[in-house]
Amino acid sequence: MNRLLHLVAVSLVVLVALGPNHARGDTPEAPHWKAGVSSTKITSVRSLHMAGCAGRKEPAEGTEQDLFGKAIAFENHEGNRVVFVTLDLIGVIEQLRTEVAGQVQEKYKLSPHALLMNASHAHCGPAYGRDDAKHYFDSLVRSLVELIDRSLEDLQPANLSYRYARCSVAMKRKVVRGSQHLKSELSARRMNS
Numbered sequence: 001m002n003r004l005l006h007l008v009a010v011s012l013v014v015l016v017a018l019g020p021n022h023a024r025g026d027t028p029e030a031p032h033w034k035a036g037v038s039s040t041k042i043t044s045v046r047s048l049h050m051a052g053c054a055g056r057k058e059p060a061e062g063t064e065q066d067l068f069g070k071a072i073a074f075e076n077h078e079g080n081r082v083v084f085v086t087l088d089l090i091g092v093i094e095q096l097r098t099e100v101a102g103q104v105q106e107k108y109k110l111s112p113h114a115l116l117m118n119a120s121h122a123h124c125g126p127a128y129g130r131d132d133a134k135h136y137f138d139s140l141v142r143s144l145v146e147l148i149d150r151s152l153e154d155l156q157p158a159n160l161s162y163r164y165a166r167c168s169v170a171m172k173r174k175v176v177r178g179s180q181h182l183k184s185e186l187s188a189r190r191m192n193s
Contacts, residue, residue, distance in 0.1 A: 038148075042087065068087075080114075087119045101115050
């Protein structure tokens, strides 16, 4: 659940791009937002080669922890929607993004630019782009489309807000390194539903 809350926090930055001042919960004309969440297990039921383990020639020998896909959907007062998906996989390959985005656009009229897919870069997940993982890839696409469907079905009124603050804890003393400035700002987001 903490990962899902973290996804909510990170994703609110993009919501600001949906329109000026729409995410500010402290303004009197704050719009009516909707938010929906869902989660699904994406652990392979078959033993597959693990992603990021190039030196390992054999498939995985078991499951230590399940892998999950999580989605959060937002809709503003004008009906504009955006969906964020995070996966316990090594990455999101182009073929996966294309398949999921195409089906989501066809079924829910959600354009590809309103779908963000992100992975945690987990080396304990399957190498799902391999030929011997085609069955898993196909089931992963179905699972992710259903995941997005559930997050859109779960849309309910939500108050979204954000704040900015300065944080100097665990910060390097040197503020400027070459031409690079280290940021000490902290942005915090909140969703109440």
